[in-house]
Amino acid sequence: MRDAAADIARRAWLDCPRCAGAADCATCRAGRTCDTHWRYMLGSAGRNIFLQCPECLHRWWHDTGFGVGDRPPGIGDVSGFWTDVA
Numbered sequence: 652m653r654d655a656a657a658d659i660a661r662r663a664w665l666d667c668p669r670c671a672g673a674a675d676c677a678t679c680r681a682g683r684t685c686d687t688h689w690r691y692m693l694g695s696a697g698r699n700i701f702l703q704c705p706e707c708l709h710r711w712w713h714d715t716g717f718g719v720g721d722r723p724p725g726i727g728d729v730s731g732f733w734t735d736v737a
């Protein structure tokens with residue numbers, strides 16, 4: 652079931668741990684914002700972001716690897732990982 656916090660305006664282009672679809676996608680491999688392979692970004696805490704895959708509905712935390720865990724939740728800069736769709 653889709654998470655209540657899932658919002659198509661907040662998306663992240665990260666590989667789903669369950670789906671392997673993006674591995675064969677030229678757009679994803681080029682680091683582009685693929686129209687097919689994206690995940691809902693449900694929230695963030697420190698340097699971790701919480702994602703849901705729209706294909707298999709798997710939810711997981713992703714460690715962005717930056718921020719060193721010292722940012723208070725809510726003001727973390729994750730702008731490099733997701734893009735607003737106007």
Ligand SMILES: [Zn+2]
Binds near residue numbers: 709
């Ligand atoms: Zn998935």
Ligand SMILES: [Zn+2]
Binds near residue numbers: 679686688
């Ligand atoms: Zn793709």
